[in-house]
Amino acid sequence: MHELDQHLLQERLVDFEKRCRENGLKMTHQRLTVYRELLSSRDHPAVETLFQRVRRHISTISIDTVYRTLATLEEAGMINRVDTTEGVVRYEADHGVSHHHLVCKKCHRIKDFVWESFDTMPPPPAVDHWGESVGRSVVFTGICRHCREQGGEK
Amino acid sequence: MHELDQHLLQERLVDFEKRCRENGLKMTHQRLTVYRELLSSRDHPAVETLFQRVRRHISTISIDTVYRTLATLEEAGMINRVDTTEGVVRYEADHGVSHHHLVCKKCHRIKDFVWESFDTMPPPPAVDHWGESVGRSVVFTGICRHCREQGGEK
DNA sequence: TGCTTAATCAGAATATTTCCTAAATAGTAT
DNA sequence: ATACTATTTAGGAAATATTCTGATTAAGCA
Incomplete structure (x- = not known):
């Protein structure tokens, strides 16, 4: 720490x-x-x-x-x-910092990452039409480096 | 239909x-x-x-x-x-069309929308470093038009 | 300090999800 | 048409998740 x-x-x-x-x-x-x-x-x-x-x-x-x-x-x-x-x-x-998630399909571990260019991107029109959005988040799924190398431990 | x-x-x-x-x-x-x-x-x-x-x-x-x-x-x-x-x-x-989700916090209904400019956006470096990503999705959360007008039916 | 009431505790009850077993059924290839 | 084997079924077991009850504790305020 x-x-x-x-x-x-x-x-x-x-x-x-x-x-x-x-x-x-x-x-x-x-x-x-x-x-x-x-x-x-x-x-x-x-x-x-x-x-x-x-x-x-x-x-x-x-x-x-x-x-x-x-x-x-x-x-x-x-x-x-x-x-x-x-x-x-x-x-x-809530750590006070906007972030998104990387999810490993094998070990199910979730890692944070920041993506400012996404955060500042205007939402598509469909969103405004849908209602009042208060939050947005991105999830990337795949296999993390650790699992790919070691075959995973799931 | x-x-x-x-x-x-x-x-x-x-x-x-x-x-x-x-x-x-x-x-x-x-x-x-x-x-x-x-x-x-x-x-x-x-x-x-x-x-x-x-x-x-x-x-x-x-x-x-x-x-x-x-x-x-x-x-x-x-x-x-x-x-x-x-x-x-x-x-x-799998409908064969890339799409993302709008989630209402009140009624929990999920609506699809497409967002091409997001789909074609290159991922941030942190993603490549993390591992091998195979999918990405965006979730907008908020209150849908229906719930905002009618007070919701949660 | 003492009062008021929110908050906690133990642990049982309930609900939900998922898996398992053994017997019956039904695709598919020949 | 027959045989082989995957798949389904009923129903119960197991695993998880969540909530409830009534008694007790302790935070915050006067």
Whole structure:
């Protein structure tokens, strides 16, 4: 973990407290831990996965709390669901930087990347006609370098 | 259903038979019906939904067959899974036209649109470095016209 | 400090998805 | 027409995912 990351993380946590207060959400140990764990998870974890990780810090936390917390934070716009074809809900913290996803068909790992020239591209007319769009994301699918070289571990 | 649609549908079904033969897949009534139903479904149905529809034609079909068929056809590249944040697997038939998705946060309906200037855009360097990409898709999320006007029916 | 109420907990209940087994059926090639 | 084998079926098991209940805890405020 770099200095910079530590700094950004700290910044996010301060922001988290602020936004909780704004939304009338109490700052519980559980909430903070779930959020912090998601913040430092770079792999867009499913609920169960995140539950396991949070458990390492709060051994008595119930999975119900993780579900509830994620739903609450999502509603408040502090975290996002990730698009997948797996039939599993996955989350990521809002890191404040627009990014998109690279999805490996073998290992199902998801990697972030930024693409400014896409972000600034005007949407096609069909989008405006459809309704009010609030977000856009790109997903590239394929086989990641790791899987191609090692045959994958799926 | 327009003349044109009928024609395209027919074309797709012929292609389906050909590809089944190529892959050594027998042309069963069930397979054909599942595929045809998906072809004419414009709403990217989940397995259960598609099962209900196919049932109208083959009342004795088992859901297991639908699961198996979809998995088989997906493997053969004749149908695709759709990206969602719902935690549900959804499918669409390969209509032979590159398209992308508009997803309504209220009613969860998914609409297709084409975006050629995106399709022809070169990927950012990060993608090439990541591995071998075989597909790309864009998802716009927001509130569709229908939901905005009527308050949605979630 | 004490009150109020949101939030958490244990763990059971429910729901959903997917897979499995053994027997019956039906394509396809000969 | 026959044989071979993939495929389907019923129905239940297994695996996952999600929600609920009632009792307890603790955050935030007066």
